[in-house]
Amino acid sequence: MDILTxxxxxxxxxxxxxxxxxAVGLNMHFGYTGLLNFGQVGFMxxxxxxxxxxxxxxxxxxxxxxxxxxxCAAVMALLLGIPTLRLRADYLAITTIAVAEAARxxxxxxxxxxxxxGVYGRQSLAEGFYDANPFPAGRYGVLGVDFSxxxxxxxxxxxxxxxxxxxxxxxxxxxxxxxxxxxIREDEDAVRSLGKDxxxxxxxxxxxxGVLGGVAGAMLAINQQNITPDQFMPQVxxxxxxxxxLGGAARTFGPVLGPMLLWFLLTAFDESLRQxxxxxxxxxxxxxxxxxxxxxxxxxxxxxxxxxxxxGLIGDRKEMLxxxx
Amino acid sequence: MSSESRTADAAVRDRMAGVEPAVxxxxxxxxxxxxxxxxxxxxxxxxxxxxxxVQRGTITALIGPNGAGxxxxxxxxxxxxxxxxxxxxxxGRRLNGLxxxxxxxxxxxxxxxxxxxxxxxxxxxxxxxxxPGQVGEGFFGSLVRPRWRxxxxxxRERAMExxxxxxxxxxxxxxxxxxxxxxxxxxxxxxSLMVNPSMVMxxxxxxxxxxxxxxxxxxxxxxxRDEGMTVLFVEHDMDVIMGISDWIVVLAQGGVIAEGRPxxxxxxxxxxxxxxxxxxxxxxxxxxxxGEEA
Numbered sequence: 200m201d202i203l204t205x206x207x208x209x210x211x212x213x214x215x216x217x218x219x220x221x222a223v224g225l226n227m228h229f230g231y232t233g234l235l236n237f238g239q240v241g242f243m244x245x246x247x248x249x250x251x252x253x254x255x256x257x258x259x260x261x262x263x264x265x266x267x268x269x270x271c272a273a274v275m276a277l278l279l280g281i282p283t284l285r286l287r288a289d290y291l292a293i294t295t296i297a298v299a300e301a302a303r304x305x306x307x308x309x310x311x312x313x314x315x316x317g318v319y320g321r322q323s324l325a326e327g328f329y330d331a332n333p334f335p336a337g338r339y340g341v342l343g344v345d346f347s348x349x350x351x352x353x354x355x356x357x358x359x360x361x362x363x364x365x366x367x368x369x370x371x372x373x374x375x376x377x378x379x380x381x382x383i384r385e386d387e388d389a390v391r392s393l394g395k396d397x398x399x400x401x402x403x404x405x406x407x408x409g410v411l412g413g414v415a416g417a418m419l420a421i422n423q424q425n426i427t428p429d430q431f432m433p434q435v436x437x438x439x440x441x442x443x444x445l446g447g448a449a450r451t452f453g454p455v456l457g458p459m460l461l462w463f464l465l466t467a468f469d470e471s472l473r474q475x476x477x478x479x480x481x482x483x484x485x486x487x488x489x490x491x492x493x494x495x496x497x498x499x500x501x502x503x504x505x506x507x508x509x510x511g512l513i514g515d516r517k518e519m520l521x522x523x524x
Numbered sequence: 525m526s527s528e529s530r531t532a533d534a535a536v537r538d539r540m541a542g543v544e545p546a547v548x549x550x551x552x553x554x555x556x557x558x559x560x561x562x563x564x565x566x567x568x569x570x571x572x573x574x575x576x577x578v579q580r581g582t583i584t585a586l587i588g589p590n591g592a593g594x595x596x597x598x599x600x601x602x603x604x605x606x607x608x609x610x611x612x613x614x615x616g617r618r619l620n621g622l623x624x625x626x627x628x629x630x631x632x633x634x635x636x637x638x639x640x641x642x643x644x645x646x647x648x649x650x651x652x653x654x655x656p657g658q659v660g661e662g663f664f665g666s667l668v669r670p671r672w673r674x675x676x677x678x679x680r681e682r683a684m685e686x687x688x689x690x691x692x693x694x695x696x697x698x699x700x701x702x703x704x705x706x707x708x709x710x711x712x713x714x715x716s717l718m719v720n721p722s723m724v725m726x727x728x729x730x731x732x733x734x735x736x737x738x739x740x741x742x743x744x745x746x747x748x749r750d751e752g753m754t755v756l757f758v759e760h761d762m763d764v765i766m767g768i769s770d771w772i773v774v775l776a777q778g779g780v781i782a783e784g785r786p787x788x789x790x791x792x793x794x795x796x797x798x799x800x801x802x803x804x805x806x807x808x809x810x811x812x813x814x815g816e817e818a
Contacts, residue, residue: 374666375658375676382642382653389640393654394628394719403663518644521701
């Protein structure tokens with residue numbers, strides 16, 4: 200398969216959709232409300248383990264387990280928000296990054312093993328999901344892009360959820376609720392002085408974005424059919440930030456475009472490098488270096504982005520610069 | 525003082541008739557009453573006001589040298605800071621322990637010394653945000669557009685009227701961040717009126733505003749009073765203060781040292797003393813009171 204097709208497949212594939220879902224949540228937090236959430240991966244973790252523990256440990260039906268994922272993400276948002284959202288913005292940032300990492304360590308701890316499976320995680324989680332697959336077996340695709348029936352079903356559901364999330368956030372943000380949320384991003388004291396309970400709005404936003412992260416985690420668990428805690432490293436959060444800023448924060452389609460494009464570029468980069476290495480065109484690079492080079496590539500892409508297009512691909516430059524006094 | 529301030533003095537006598545120019549004096553119809561309000565930061569007592577009443581329907585100025593506690597008192601009264609002791613009431617309702625948003629909902633709306641325009645919202649959105657009791661402000665209420673569309677229309681009409689009054693109507697679709705400093709002050713004042721307050725608290729409304737706009741701002745403030753609103757404001761510019769105030773409260777080192785009509789204050793020795801050596805206390809030079817930035 201050629202590089203372009205593989206990259207395109209990744210860009211519209213289920214993993215990209217999972218990242219889009221989590222990025223839509225992060226956009227709610229950062230793009231609209233101005234909340235600095237550096238622990239979106241933590242919401243994905245509790246979401247994934249909602250399915251992992253629900254199905255893997257207690258043998259619940261998948262649909263109940265997804266409800267458990269949503270509940271876990273909402274509870275986590277409340278636990279994070281109640282102590283920090285009355286304080287200055289930095290405290291949420293510190294708390295989210297710490298709690299997300301602490302949650303990973305907690306879920307992988309030996310004493311948690313009866314519940315979470317410890318470092319081994321949980322397996323065979325998605326049978327209920329694929330049993331419900333309405334697509335007959337076979338290959339689905341156009342223009343050389345090609346997916347199995349199960350993948351097609353998964354993509355339909357995940358992108359469907361993305362659609363629902365976009366519809367929900369867009370209609371919220373075009374309402375008086377959204378106006379207050381954006382006001383809080385600009386200056387929460389001003390909004391408070393006008394009689395709005397800023398704390399309640401920030402909590403609502405944190406819960407909504409966190410639940411979207413949780414659903415993304417649940418879909419990740421379903422996609423892989425198994426989960427381990429070490430998939431939820433802090434890098435995931437930073438990839439999500441890179442994706443959101445690449446697409447353009449505070450735009451409905453920013454968090455859709457960003458992850459798709461970044462996954463496209465990452466895959467294209469990986470594949471080109473791999474093929475070059477395989478053809479011995481780059482004798483100084485070993486196949487195992489590709490992962491490290493990929494990180495360097497993301498860093499470079501971010502630097503280029505910040506220099507040439509700080510508002511992201513579809514951000515509003517005018518809006519971006521208005522705060523520079 | 526100019527003739528303008530003398531005509532204002534004449535109006536003063538009507539509004540505050542029969543009130544003794546004494547610290548803590550009772551007013552005939554107080555809208556705001558505060559007793560024993562105290563706040564200290566570490567060892568520094570920033571505010572210690574024994575008794576203060578603000579008469580309804582007047583313009584009351586709060587003056588004092590830098591660090592006198594004016595802005596801290598503002599923050600305390602409006603729920604933006606917590607008192608160590610004391611109690612205060614607005615329209616007869618106790619405000620102790622209420623957060624800033626609750627105080628605003630009671631009808632006492634403040635502005636800020638450093639203007640807080642919501643810069644990446646349009647001028648019109650700044651106004652609409654302030655409208656009270658919106659159905660669409662609730663998380664779930666906002667999802668059902670038909671439930672709030674009519675209210676939004678009515679709010680928009682009212683917002684446009686206010687913007688026209690403050691001559692900002694042509695800017696309604698501009699981002700608030702693109703306005704000049706003076707226009708932001710106007711927007712902030714217009715926005716506070718969207719809340720339907722019975723009292724507005726203006727923290728240095730003239731700071732950093734060019735002289736042409738000062739006149740227009742003054743006109744707006746007196747117009748508010750003439751419509752029956754109560755105005756309490758902090759200001760440094762003595763011409764402004766003497767010109768439009770019905771009553772002046774002088775704060776020094778956290779306590780009220782004098783109150784009275786402009787002519788009482790002008791001749792008050794204590795006030796002159798408090799300002800002596802504080803001559804750098806010119807408009808614009810105003811560093812805030814202790815705890816201001818906290």
